Amino acid sequence: MAVMTEAEDSEINPFDAMMSRFDVAAQKLHLDEGLYQFLRYPRREVTVYIPVFMDTGRLQVFTGYRVQHNISRGPSKGGIRFAPDVTLDEMKALAAWMTWKCAVVNIPFGGAKGGVICDPSRMSSGELERLTRRYTAELYEFLGPEKDVPAPDVNTNEQIMAWVMDTYSMHAHQTVTGVITGKPVELGGSAGRLEATGRGITIVVKEACKRLGLDCAGAPVVIQGFGNVGSIAAQLLSSEGFRVVAVSDLRGGIYDPAGLDIGRVSAYNRRNRTLEGFPDAEPVTNRELLELPCDILIPAATENQITSHNADRIRARIIAEGANGPTTAKADEILDEKRIFIIPDILANAGGVTVSYFEWAQDRQGFFWKESEVNERLGDYMTNSFHEVFRYSEAHSVNMRIASYMLAIDRVARGTRIRGLYA
Ligand code: NAD
Numbered sequence: 001m002a003v004m005t006e007a008e009d010s011e012i013n014p015f016d017a018m019m020s021r022f023d024v025a026a027q028k029l030h031l032d033e034g035l036y037q038f039l040r041y042p043r044r045e046v047t048v049y050i051p052v053f054m055d056t057g058r059l060q061v062f063t064g065y066r067v068q069h070n071i072s073r074g075p076s077k078g079g080i081r082f083a084p085d086v087t088l089d090e091m092k093a094l095a096a097w098m099t100w101k102c103a104v105v106n107i108p109f110g111g112a113k114g115g116v117i118c119d120p121s122r123m124s125s126g127e128l129e130r131l132t133r134r135y136t137a138e139l140y141e142f143l144g145p146e147k148d149v150p151a152p153d154v155n156t157n158e159q160i161m162a163w164v165m166d167t168y169s170m171h172a173h174q175t176v177t178g179v180i181t182g183k184p185v186e187l188g189g190s191a192g193r194l195e196a197t198g199r200g201i202t203i204v205v206k207e208a209c210k211r212l213g214l215d216c217a218g219a220p221v222v223i224q225g226f227g228n229v230g231s232i233a234a235q236l237l238s239s240e241g242f243r244v245v246a247v248s249d250l251r252g253g254i255y256d257p258a259g260l261d262i263g264r265v266s267a268y269n270r271r272n273r274t275l276e277g278f279p280d281a282e283p284v285t286n287r288e289l290l291e292l293p294c295d296i297l298i299p300a301a302t303e304n305q306i307t308s309h310n311a312d313r314i315r316a317r318i319i320a321e322g323a324n325g326p327t328t329a330k331a332d333e334i335l336d337e338k339r340i341f342i343i344p345d346i347l348a349n350a351g352g353v354t355v356s357y358f359e360w361a362q363d364r365q366g367f368f369w370k371e372s373e374v375n376e377r378l379g380d381y382m383t384n385s386f387h388e389v390f391r392y393s394e395a396h397s398v399n400m401r402i403a404s405y406m407l408a409i410d411r412v413a414r415g416t417r418i419r420g421l422y423a
Contacts, residue, residue, distance in 0.1 A: 011328045012304040014093035020329040022096070025405035028396065035413055039099075042069040042092055043076075043110075048138040050116065052130045064135045066114040068148055069095035072416040075146055076112035077102060077181075077353060079153025080135075080160070082128075086115035097324060098353070101346040103408035105385045107357040110412075112148050114139075120155045132160050136167040143168060145178035145364065151356050152182040162187055178363035181356035190359035191371035193352075196378060197322065198232025200351015202240065203382040204343050205296055205320050211390060212341060214317065220294040222246045222316070224253070224286060225301030226275055229322040229349065231266055233298055238262040242296070246289050249274060250301075253289040254281035291315065299326035306331045314340060321345035336399055344401040346408065347389055354381045 010016045019040070026036050050062040065088055068076040078098035091113045098111030116135055120128055142148055152161055161183045168179045177188030185191060192199070209216050221237055221244045223230045230247065238244045243259035254260065254275050268278050276283075290297065290305060293315040299305045300322030306314060311327075311334035319335070320343040321327060327335070327342065335342060355378055362368050369377075393403035 011307060011330050013089065014303060014325055015089045017303075017325055017329055018093040018096050021332075021401060021405050022100075022409070025402055025409050028398065028402065029406055029410055029413070031409065031413060035416065038416065039070065039409065039412065042067045042095055043071060044068045044142070045088065045092065046139065046142060047088070048135065050131060050134045050138060052127060052134060054127055055124050062116050062118050062131060062135075064114065064116040064138070065091045066112065066139050066142060066148070066150075067091040067095040068110070068112045068142070070099040070110035070412060071147075072412055072419060073103065073110055074108035075110065075144075076148040077109035077151065077356065078112035078114070079151045079182075080114040080116075080156050080164075081153035082116050082118050082120045082131075082155040082160075084117060084119045086117045091115055094324065097346060099412060100405060100408035101350050101353055102357075103411040104346050104389065104404050105350045105354050105381050106411065107354060107381075109149070109353070109357065112150070113153075114150055115153075128160065129163055132163040133167045136164045137171065140168065140171045143179055145176065145360065149178070149356075149360055150180050151353070158182060158184045158189065161189075178360050181359040183359070188359070188363045190355055190362055190374060191369065192374035192378070193355045193359055194228065195232045195236075196355035196374075197229045197349050197352035198234075198236055199375065199378060200354065200382045201229070201233045201298060201300075201320050201322050201348050202236040203351070203379055204348050204386045205237065205242075205298075205318065206240065207383055207386040207390075208318050208320070208341060208343055209295075212318070214295060217241045218243045218259075219296060220245045220257075220259075221296045221298065222289060222292050222294040223298045223300055223322075224248050224289055224305060224326075225299070225323065226265075226269060227300070229352075230298065230300035231269070233300060233322060234260075234262045235266065237296075245294060246284060246292055247275065248284070248286050248289050248301070249276075251276045253284045253286060254278045255284045255289070255292065256281040296320060298322050302326070304328055306335070308334065311335050312338070314338070316340060318343065320348045322349050324349065332399075332401060342400055343386070344404050347385060347400070347404050350385065351378055351382055354378055 094113035183189035297316035303325035308330040311331035
């Protein structure tokens with residue numbers, strides 16, 4: 001395995017990536033030193049050791065985390081991921097990102113993130129259920145609709161959210177649907193939540209096209225990642241008249257400059273659980289895919305895909321970040337020089353957390369909205385947030401990423417100052 005230099009390691013370290021943008025925005029805002037320190041560190045980091053009886057009868061202890069970054073504007077909010085490479089540093093970065101994301105779209109939450117070091121692909125459903133329930137029980141005192149509200153993230157889904165809700169409710173001796181979002185609709189989930197992130201991306205891409213004077217009809221789009229976010233964005237964009245020319249999954253991509261039939265691609269993917277072998281399209285690697293000529297590039301797979309190594313070969317006019325942290329800070333500098341317009345993750349993929357906010361509000365109201373109402377409200381939040389960030393970027397002569405951070409940090413800092421939390 002190639003050994004990474006310190007600079008390369010720092011380029012892809014999620015906490016460094018978050019902090020380098022935070023630092024630029026904080027300096028531009030002339031954030032005072034005390035507040036800078038307060039916002040730099042999480043409020044709380046909890047580590048739990050989770051004993052689980054595996055199907056073999058052997059007892060295995062897993063390590064789990066929950067990091068709560070900030071609660072100045074409301075309860076903390078953020079996903080739970082199950083993955084072998086979960087680290088505390090990553091949780092800290094993602095928790096802070098959630099604080100900024102919630103503030104950019106102006107919903108009343110702070111940020112949090114949780115994770116368990118495990119490989120769910122090698123665990124049975126029973127093992128995953130026992131792990132989820134014990135993780136939730138260990139964190140019981142830190143969670144709650146008024147405290148910290150988790151959601152799905154990498155390798156966690158509606159079923160896992162249902163187990164969290166049930167375990168929390170068992171300890172509370174009452175049904176508490178609002179403790180978690182991304183639940184099945186039968187248990188207080190929201191209509192439209194599954195599609196929300198892809199829908200949010202579609203909305204901001206259309207607004208960006210309008211601002212840049214780009215015609216949406218037939219505009220070529222390249223999407224990396226064909227999971228929840230990428231596939232929904234592909235479907236919605238193609239139904240809006242964009243021409244989706246390439247999509248990919250972990251194994252590689254498919255490319256047709258004339259435009260892919262996304263309905264057929266989705267059906268193929270559902271049948272085969274991969275895009276590999278899709279007929280009537282040219283296979284491309286994920287590396288090649290990112291460098292294809294297009295108007296809109298949507299990295300919707302994972303972090304650190306656009307780095308100092310490939311940024312100068314990116315040929316898109318707009319990058320809309322579906323994934324969290326797909327572009328490194330060093331790549332940002334190169335893309336800035338190339339005048340590529342970036343809709344940063346904390347804005348572009350905020351549709352998911354926005355509908356999670358609607359879910360939490362519906363659970364607390366005990367009154368559920370129609371899908372059309374959810375989508376209309378999501379449209380308002382995403383459109384307004386896009387234009388607020390755009391105006392901010394013009395007013396302060398900064399790119400969209402720094403504008404998003406500035407707007408978010410300013411909102412959190414104001415809330416903190418008014419509360420006197422930090423006095
Ligand atoms: P998912 O697991 O449903 O899909 C991920 C897709 O990316 C799959 O097609 C997978 O094959 C592909 N992929 C994974 N690693 C890859 C790699 N190294 N190279 C190329 N393709 C790869 O996940 P998702 O829910 O669609 O989330 C995708 C990204 O969006 C993640 O970064 C996630 O944190 C972020 N995100 C998701 C939501 C949401 O609501 N689902 C909200 C905000 C942000």
